[in-house]
C-alpha cells in the first residue's frame with residue numbers, strides 16, 4: 001500500500017518536471033571582488049505550460065540577519081529590478097529575450113556583501129522550476145610587501161618576509177630566486193611555501209633578487225626583494241661613511257644659510273645708503289663699511305657726489321655690516337628705528 005502510494009507520488013512529480021525544467025545544474029561560483037558574476041539559469045518549456053511566464057531571482061544573503069530578497073523579476077513580459085538597494089543597478093538579465101529560455105543574470109562590480117545563495121524560480125503553470133547557485137566573493141591578494149627583517153651580514157640570522165595587505169584565505173606563498181643560479185639555497189627549501197623564510201648563518205651566496213608570489217583562488221600578486229649579504233666590517237664602514245656624509249651635508253647647509261643671511265643684511269644696508277644720497281647728505285667720514293657692489297650698481301645716481309666723497313666709499317671694507325649707530329645719525333633725524341627701515345625707504349623715495 002505504502003509502496004503504491006510512493007509510486008503514484010513519483011509519477012505525479014515526474015509529470016510536472018517533464019513540463020518545465022531548468023537545464024542548468026545547481027552550482028557554486030567563486031569570483032573576485034569587483035568582477036562580474038554570471039549566474040546561469042536556462043529552462044525549457046513544454047506545450048502543456050500554458051500560464052503566463054514568471055521568473056524570479058531571490059537572494060538569501062550569507063549574513064543571517066538579512067531575510068530573503070527578491071532581486072529581479074520578469075513578469076507580464078516586463079523586467080523589474082529595483083527591489084534590493086544593495087544590488088541597485090548591478091543586476092541584469094543577460095538575454096535580451098528571456099522567454100526564449102534564458103533567465104541567466106549578471107551581477108556586476110561584486111562586493112563582499114553579495115555573498116549568498118541565489119535562487120532562480122521559473123513558473124509557467126502548471127510548470128515550475130527552481131535552481132540554486134551559491135556565490136562566493138573573494139578578495140585577490142594585493143599590496144604585497146617583501147622585506148628583510150634583520151641585518152644582512154655574513155654569519156647572521158635574519159628573516160625574509162612576504163606580507164600581502166589583503167587577500168581572501170587560503171593564501172599560497174611561493175619564494176623564488178630570480179638572479180644568478182635561480183636556485184633557492186637548499187636550507188630554505190622547507191620554507192619556500194611559507195610567508196617567512198628564516199635564514200641561518202648567512203653567506204654571500206645568498207645575495208640576489210628574490211620574488212614572493214601570493215596566490216588564492218581568484219588571483220595572485222608578487223613582490224621582489226634584493227638581498228645583499230656583506231661582511232660585518234663592510235657594513236660598519238658603510239654606516240660610518242653615511243654618517244660622515246651627513247655631517248658634511250650639515251656643514252654645507254650651515255655655510256649656505258650663513259652666506260644668505262649675510263647677503264640679505266648687506267642688501268638692507270645698500271638701501272640705507274640710497275636714502276643718504278637722495279637727501280644729498282654727504283657720506284659720513286666715520287663710517288667703516290659698505291658693500292663693494294654699491295659703487296658699480298648705483299654709480300649713475302651719484303651725480304652730485306664729488307670724487308673726494310667717493311673716496312670714502314671705495315675705501316670701505318666689503319665684509320663689514322653696518323652698525324645700528326649709523327642708522328640713528330643726526331644727519332637723518334627722521335629715520336625710524338632699524339626694524340622698520342625697509343618699509344620706510346619707500347616713503348622716502350616717494351617724497352623725493
Ligand SMILES: *[C@@H]1O[C@H](CO)[C@@H](O)[C@H](O)[C@H]1NC(C)=O
Pocket residue numbers: 036037038093094095106
Ligand atoms: C555577463 O558577464 C560575463 C562575464 O562574467 C560577460 O562575458 C558577459 O558579456 C556578460 N553579459 C552581459 C549581457 O553583460
Ligand SMILES: *[C@@H]1O[C@H](CO)[C@@H](O)[C@H](O)[C@H]1NC(C)=O
Pocket residue numbers: 155201203
Ligand atoms: C656558518 O657557515 C660557515 C661557512 O659558510 C661555516 O664555516 C660555519 O661553521 C657555519 N657556522 C655555524 C654556526 O653553522
